[in-house]
Amino acid sequence: MAAAKKVALINPGKSQRFAVQEPLNLGYIAxxxxxxxxxxxxxxxxxxxxxxxxVLAFKPDVAGITSTTPVIYEAYKNADFYRKNNILTVMGGVHPWFFPHEALAHADIVVRGEGEKAMLDIVNGKRAGGVIDAGYVENVNELPFPARHLMSMGRYLYCKKYTPHILHLPYVSSRKKIIHILTSRGCPHSECIYCHNSFKKFPYRANSPEKVIEEIKLLKKDYGIDALYFVEDDFWTDIERVAGISALLIKEGLNNIVWGASARVDQIVSTPPDVFALAKKAGCRSITIGFETGSPHMLEVLKKGFTIDDACKAAENVKKAGLLLHGNIIVGAPHETMEDARLSKQFLKKTAMVTPEIYLFTPYPGSMIWCKLETEKAIPANMDWRRFSQEETIINLSAIPTKQLNKLRAAMYITYYISNPMQAARLIFSALMHPRAIIDKILHTLKPGFINTSPLPVGERTKVRGN
Structure with missing residues (x-):
């Protein structure tokens, strides 16, 4: 094939539950x-x-498809269609990254790693087939801003109209324009047993405060944004960078944009009060922390790298700063008992998190726990990847009976909303305004607790396909 000049980039999937934010990965490649x-x-x-x-009407030379695990079947269907129509087909994303040979049954090329430079090589005819180990971009500051002009921004700016169950910006209404922004890559911890970073092992790299502000100024000018969320794994990694971004937001008059970001417990424990104050003045309204559990035992199992005392201190620091505390909890992790789960429920109540996100433990491909199960031949050969949504038990590795475990997550949510009538009222209002999306989310949250969705059996295993 001659050197390609036209590229179609495809974001696959049909469930609105997965359409929370702009496809920034494709935006950077574009x-x-x-x-x-x-x-x-x-x-x-x-x-x-x-x-x-x-895509056929566009007549591209190359079709590039990204994919996470729960939408991989739609991705494969797309790939089969484009390849059948003689379009050089490339797949990337975390699922093809870990299962390149599975993906090669549907695509000509699989890119493992960050795709910007690899896709340009493919376009220029330097690679025509097989697996490309692309590695990572060392200097992310040199990358152009994601091509949002190529995205469905009318859909994503008003993402709360389509996915009103978004919980990480509880203070932003569906009438406001929201942007999701990525200003760093990699995680300095990379040890949590359930996380994709545990197999990527890419170093933490970040845009300078000046580059971050340049992008936000452009977003304000082009889209008139009201709110933004920093979607990177650990926005708070470099406290000096947080302070620098906050100071520039104030200096440039951008602190009328409200924002939230994610952080690790240890980062929030070590943040000085003046940095919190500066961030709040700059528009920060919430911090999302991956607590995951209220059990000291489970923190060790999950390899979180902090203690319950640290977690309580972080929660206290956020609230002292006058910011909303948003956080995540996982139930059903390896060896978890009902006592561990009780401690998590107690922790939720003690910290008074706003709209917590509660997940069922899911052994995602490539994670540390997945690799351990694979070594133990504890992975079934025929997986239904659609179930990997953190909303049902895939393989029960806990000490809690599956039926009880499936009900546990739903019960924790119900308890939270009964104890927080204002948040419950907002949920009901969202359901009335956007019934289809919110009902779909509620059903997926409650269904495993009341309809039997059996976990994959534990016993003799065969090697997982595609490895």
């Missing part, structure tokens, strides 16, 4: 290709695009 003279379009199935017909 911007990098455009910078190098390539014609690019993004086709977003999650945003409702009829991607197959639209």
């Amino acid at each position: 911007a990098y290709l455009e910078k190098n003279g390539v014609e690019v379009k993004i086709f977003d199935q999650l945003a409702g695009d009829d991607v197959e017909n639209a």
Whole structure:
């Protein structure tokens, strides 16, 4: 095939539950290709695009498809269709990264790693097939901003109208324009047993405060945004950078944009009060912390790298700063008992988190726990990847009976909303305003607790396909 000049980038999937934010990964690849003279379009199935017909009409030389685990079947269907129509088909994302040979049954090329430079090599005809180990971009500050002009921004700016169950910005209404922004890559911890970072092991790299502000100024100018959320794994990693971004937001008059970000417990424990005060003045309204559990035993199992005392101190620091505390809890982790779960419920109540996100432990491909199970031949050969949504028990590794475990998450949510009538009222209002999306989310949250969805059996295993 001659050197390609047109590239279609596809965001697959049909469930609105997965359409929370802009496809920033594709946006970065698109911007990098455009910078190098390539014609690019993004086709977003999650945003409702009829991607197959639209891609054929565009007549690309290359189709690049990203995918996470729960939407991999839609990704494979797309890949099969484009390859059948003689389009060089490339797959990337965390699932093809860990199962390249499975993905190669549907695509010509699989990219493992960050895709900007690898896709340009493919476009220029330097690679025509097989697996490309792309590694990572060392200097993310040199990358152009994601090509949002190619995205369905009318859909994503008002993401709360389509996914009103978004919990990480509880103070922003569905009438406000929301942007999700990525200003760093990698995680300095990378040890949590359930996380994709445990197999990537890419170093932490971040944009300078000046570059972050340049992007936010552009977003304000182009889209008139009201709120933003920093979607990186650990926005709070570099406290000096947080202070620098906050100071520049104030200096540039951008502190009328409210924002939230994620952080680790240890980062919040070590943050000085003046940095919290500066961030609040700069528009920060909430901090999301991956607590995951209220049990000291489970913190060790999950390899979180902090203690319950640390977690309580972090929660106290956030509230003392006048910020909303948002956080995550996981139930059903390896060896977890009902006593561990009781401690998590107690922790939720003690810390008074706002709209906590509660997940069922899911052994995602590539995570440390997945690799351990694979070594023990404890992975079934025929997986239903659609179930990997953290909303049902895939493999019960806890000491809690499966039926009881499936009800536990739903019960924790119900207890939270009964204890927080204002948040419950907001949920009911969202259900009335956006019934289809919110009912879909509620059903997926409650269904495992009341309808038997059996976990994959524990016993003799065969090697997982695609490895």
